[in-house]
Amino acid sequence: MTVAAGIGYALLALGPSLSLFVSVISKKPFLILTVLSSTLLWLTSLIVLSGVWRVFLPLKSTSWWPYGLLIFTSIAFQEGLRVLFWKVYKRLEDLLDNFADKVSKPRLFQTDKMQIALAGGLGHGVAHAVFFCLSLLTPAFGPATFFVDRCSQIPFFLVSAIIALAFVTIHTFSMVIAFNGYAEGNKVDQVFVPVVHLVAGMVTLVNFASGGCIIGIPLLYFIASLTLIHCGKMVWRRLTENRSRQGN
């Protein structure tokens, strides 16, 4: 491939995040900080996981279940960290609200809270894309392309960019759903996020099968759009009921 294709793959994976950053996040410094700290948290979780799993790697196995176990434990750990992230955010929210009261400024609006959640999710998503797609993209800037045996119709770099885009979407909007679920005490939303994350992770195992990426990638996008739709519905519900509450 060439520089053109390399830039194309990078934009495929991270272009929408870039658009989101430019249009929403970059306007408020606090959101930028949230993105950065969330990215850092996600990368730290990866470092801890790799430290724990180091002994067992590389997994030279022809069956899928050691990989399944690896994904399951990693996702479980990351979901646990999400709860931690929420708790830290809650304390921060209380601090900010107290400060606002002291200087007689308005407290955080619902939209502000959602934007913070969005920024947190974006941080996770960008970290995923950088780690699992951009870091592999250096050879793509050279003249050669690469095809994996088990997915021989699509170039490897294209596959990894598309999968990264799906995960960016899932991570970004899951955080909004999750924060809302913790705030409202909505059990469905609280369970929805880890389950979706786990399913998405397991679906990538489909790519192990020969020609599996033809099934795996559409499935992944199905899950991503599911997340997007659920998030949209929830946001609409919250904002309209809020408005109606205020209207009363």
Next chain:
Amino acid sequence: MAIKFPYLLLLFNFHLRLSVSGQLNSMESVPDLQKSMYKFIDGYPCVRLLNLSGVIGCSNPGREMVVAPIVRYKNTIALSQSSAVLVSSDELQSFLSRIWHDSSFAGNIAGVIVESENEFQNKSKGFSPAGKFPLAEFAPYQNTSYEWNPIGSGIMWNAYDFPVFLLSESSTLTLQEAANKNEKNKKAYIADVAEFNLVMQTTKAGTHDSETCLKEETCLPLGGYSVWSSLPPINVSSSDQSKPIILTMASMDSASFFRDKSLGADSPLSGLISLLAAIDALSHVDGLDDLTKQLVFIFFTGESWGYLGSRRFLYELDLQSDAVSGLNNSLIEMAIEIGSVGKGFNQGVKRFYTHTAEVSSATNETLKALKHAQDSMKSEHIIVSPANASNPGIPPSSLMAFLRKNSLSSGLVLEDFDSVFSNKFYHSHLDNISNINSSAIVAAASLVARTLYILASDNKNVSGSALTAISVNVSLVEELMGCLLDCDPGLSCELVKDYISPTSTCPSHYAGVILDEPSSTPYPGYVDDMSRFLWNFLADRTSIPSENGSSCSQGCHNKGAVCVREETDGKGVCVISTTRYVPAYSTRLKFESGTWTVLPPNSSDPMGILDPVWTESNWNAIGLRVYTVQDAAYDHIVLVAGISVTVLAYLAIVTTRAVLTKALKRD
């Protein structure tokens, strides 16, 4: 909400039924990915060589790498685009001659890749890229159109503007797969390409003949170091220096189309090995000091490129330089050359032919001695016959240089052929160990050893028992063949490692270039493995042990003592031996103040006037890579897709934000 759970369970079920099949991809890092993408192919290149009038060999046409899709050669099909052509070993000759005659075909050749020969291929056809009369211009007779090598096609003496590589066995499969994949995917947007790096400095600098390239320092002259030794060592200080000398010679270098695959098993290494075995046999004989004549052995290099070794040796003899101190030109009574002897075995009978120049008393003595030696080995079924009288003269050999210098020299060449080469792979990469027979080499060695003993004792009362005591070590011959003509064990064999630390395992007998200033005591790092091995082997076999066999950590102080096995762990032993290096390079070249200059032709050096003065271009790196490439259009589609995804996402976000803001403000 309830709908979602069954959906998720279904997904779980679905993926559980799929099984993981096939081999697991074992890449663990980005460098591993890079290595899987770009496959380095090991191959043997054909490089650019220059002479006074032009160039030969192969090179990239410019400064860039050559990248082209791999296509298998089919005689009937014309090439539609610039391609890297994969040719099988036996098609190479016809392919290259087609390029010469068909310029439209040649225009689409970006590079050539030659498969390694199949074991089951028909070997009776023969292949020789050399000419039909190699080095005919140096012949001491007029008939230069005689065909000593009728199979010769001369393709290695042409100039090619594209890179040519010979593959090893393992890489042949990789390239064949790539060519097959390209054929299947003819319409698709991907292709397997080969990237050739054979950029030659002379092409970059625009110096296209020896004189300019030596001046610009973009090339180096071909040459090396010949090795001579005497048995027993010559006592330089003693007054009695008038023993007549019997000079026995062999060559250590060969040539081929592909620089690093010139084994030359039959021509000329079989002669070298038999002479080494003969020297070993003679070294165990008692009473060598009482011989009436002095035996001197010399191994030339650079002979394939205009008899560089022999011409330089004769020149140094005239100058009486340090390299040849102890030798007096006028004392050389007879010059015997051991040529190719490896194919002299046929149905249990070992047959050799003697090619002589003018008849003289010394030559007759030698022929008598050969007959005597042959008779002493009746059980070995060795037959030595004179060469056909209708031959125009001696075959291409170092003796030609001797005769050109002095047409009255007495000389004889021992070969395994009569009127034409019996070697069907002369100067080709296929002249390897399977082309020769060790029994022929052992027979030649015994013959030569006994003949030399008889000659040196001046034919006087040589007892049968004395002759029978001279026996050739058969395991030494086989060991030398394994070390010098094969990659396994190659130069890492015990025999070679006992004397030197070799720089590579696979032997190659291309003469190479001469590095730095030529001298009789060169820096060992500038002398190639073969010369160093010969020097140490000969010094060891022809030596008289020095006092106490002292180590040479402080140098060897005794007169006539040299340090043997200096490179090995034992750090060397001092022995008394007359073994010297003689530089081998064209008599038309002179090294002064760090550069080489070409001397004008001199009438006192008639062979120098004919000398093409071969040099080899310098280069940075040589290599061959194979990788998959996709259409440029595809790359642009990907870029456009990435940009459009980014833009669409931006629009969606802006729209959503507008909608949400409006919804919130609807109060």
